[in-house]
Amino acid sequence: MNGALDGLVVFDLTRILAGPSCTQILGDLGAEVIKIERPGTGDDTRHFAPPYLPKADGEDSSESAYFAGTNRNKRSVTLNLNDPEGQTLAKRLLGKADILTENFKTGTLSKYGLGYAELKDECPRLIYCSITGFGHTGPYCAKPAYDALIQAMGGVMSITGEPHGTPMKIGVSIADLMAGMYAAVAILAAVRHQQLTGKGQHCDISMLDTHVAWLANQGMNYLATGENPPRLGNQHPNIVPYQVMPSADGHFVLSVANDATFARFCAVAGCQQLLDDERFATAVERVRNRHLVTETLDDITRQHASAWWLENLAKAKVGVGAINQLDEVFADPQVQSRKMVIEMDHPATPGRPAKLIASPLKLSATPVTYRHPPPMVGEHTAQVLGEFLGMGTDEVARLRERGIV
Secondary structure, eight states, X not given: OOOTTTTOEEEEEOOTTHHHHHHHHHHHTTOEEEEEEOTTTOSGGGGXXXXXXXXXXXXXXXXXXXXXXXXXXXXXXXXXXXXXXXXXXXXXXXXXXXXXXXXXXXXXXXXXXXXXXXXXXXXXXXXXXXXXXXXXXXXXXXXXXXXXXXHHHXXXXXXXXOTTSOOOOOSXXXXXXXXXXXXXXXXXXXXXXXXXXXXXXXXXXXXXXXXXXXXXXXXXXXXXHXXXXXXXXXXXXXXXXXXXXXXXXXXXXXXXXXXHHHHHHHHHHTOGGGGGSHHHHSHHHHHHTHHHHHHHHHXXXXXXXXXXXXXXXXXXXXXXXXXXXXXXXXXXXXXXXXXXEEXXXXXTSTXXXXXXXXXXXXXXXXXXXXXXXXXXXXXXXXXXXXXHHOOOHHHHHHHHHTTXX
C-alpha cells in the first residue's frame, strides 16, 4: 500500500518541537521529508538530554530521546544558511520541493532570500508553512516564543491547577504540539488547493493563535459571560461529577456526562436517595451546587477501593478510569493492541532497536509507514544532494571542507 502523501517532497527547516512534530505527521503519511540542520550541531533537541536512546549494553547513545520522538521518517541534510553558497543550494533544493516548513523568527529567512515573499514568484507551486510564536503579523510578530510562555499568555495556565494553588502549565509541551497539528492540517488543505490549481500559498501558523483556538469550551465560557473561569483542579467547568474521585486506597476518574449516567452511578454506589434532591437530580443543578455534590460523592467513593469502582461502574456503563503512570500506560492491553509502540533499527543503537511512540493515525487504505528512523545529524547529506541535485562525492566533499554542508 502507498502512503496518502507519497510523492510529496517536504523541505523541512524546522527544529525543536512544533515544526518537527508537524513534519513527522507528514512523513508518517508518506511524504519525503528532508530535514535541514546546522552543520555540526543540528537540531537543538539533539542535546535536550538525558535521557538518551540506550545502546544494547544499556549505555547511553549519542541521540536524545526528545529528538527521536518527533523526527522519524526524515532524512537529515546539513546546510549552512549563513553562507551565500548554502543559500543557493537551499534554493536549488526548493526547486524540487512541494512544501517548505520553517519556524524561524519572523523575517529571518528573508535575510537569506528564503522568505515567502522572495520565493513565491520563483516557486509558484510551493506551499510555504511558517510556524512561529505569534505569527507574521501583529505587534508581537518579531518576538521569540517558548511553550511555557505561550501556555501562560494563552490563558491555559490560569485555568490549570488547584483552586487556591499557583497557575500550572500542562505536563507536556501542548502549545508546541497543537501548533504542529494545526500546521499539518493547514498543509493538507494547501496540498488539495495545489492539486486543483497548481498554485502554492503561505500557511501562517501562530502558537498563540492555536492556543487560543483550543481553549474551546473554557474560551466560550468567558465569551458568553465576560467572567474569567476559575481554576478547578481536576474538575470540569460544565459537568459534575467529571473529576478525580478518592477511593479507599487511592483515586480514580469518574466521568458522568448526563442525568441517566448519574442515575446509574447512584445505583452502583447505593445512593439513589440523591436523585430525590433537586441539588443532585439534574446536570445543571449539580454544576450550581458543585461543592456540595463533590463533598457528598467524595464521602461515598471513599467507601470502596479503586478496583471495585472500576469494575462495577464499567459494568454499569458509567465513565470510569484508572489514573495510570506511564509504565501502566504502555503496558495497557488496549494501548498494546493498538500498537502504539514501534521499534526501529537505529545507527546509534546497534543491536538494540529504538522504541518510539507510534502514529495514532489508523487509515484503512493508506496506512502510515515507518521507513526511516530518526536520523543522525547530516546522515543523508551526500545521498540527498546526489539524488536531488546530481552532485558527486568530490563536490560534496568540497562543500564539507568549506563548511557549507
